[in-house]
Amino acid sequence: MFFEQIIDLNNNGSAEATEPVVRAFRVTDGSFYDTDGVANGQVTVQLNSHDLLGRDHAPGNYLMKATTSADKTVYPFAVTAVSQAQTLSGSLTDGISQLPGLSPTSR
Numbered sequence: 327m328f329f330e331q332i333i334d335l336n337n338n339g340s341a342e343a344t345e346p347v348v349r350a351f352r353v354t355d356g357s358f359y360d361t362d363g364v365a366n367g368q369v370t371v372q373l374n375s376h377d378l379l380g381r382d383h384a385p386g387n388y389l390m391k392a393t394t395s396a397d398k399t400v401y402p403f404a405v406t407a408v409s410q411a412q413t414l415s416g417s418l419t420d421g422i423s424q425l426p427g428l429s430p431t432s433r
């Protein structure tokens with residue numbers, strides 16, 4: 327079974343050819359990546375989100391398209407943003423010295 331995670335840019339629940347695929351992988355029934363672990367005519371997949379900078383789990387609306395030789399199914403899902411306080415710190419230089427008008431505590 328071939329899986330493609332697609333950004334549903336126009337939020338219509340359908341995968342258009344112009345919408346970007348952010349993750350694609352193949353899982354064979356009974357293989358290591360089939361989480362039920364047996365060849366039983368069903369494939370169960372658990373998506374990981376360990377890479378916090380991965381674009382496949384940025385907030386937005388997605389489609390997971392599952393394709394076999396006989397069938398194709400599309401499942402819509404959303405990744406929602408988590409509200410957290412954010413800060414940015416550091417310094418900006420011209421390569422030698424700090425640029426004027428910026429302080430280390432600027433946000």
Ligand SMILES: [Ca+2]
Binds near residue numbers: 338340341342345
């Ligand atoms: Ca779409």
Ligand SMILES: [Ca+2]
Binds near residue numbers: 355362363365369370
């Ligand atoms: Ca299976």
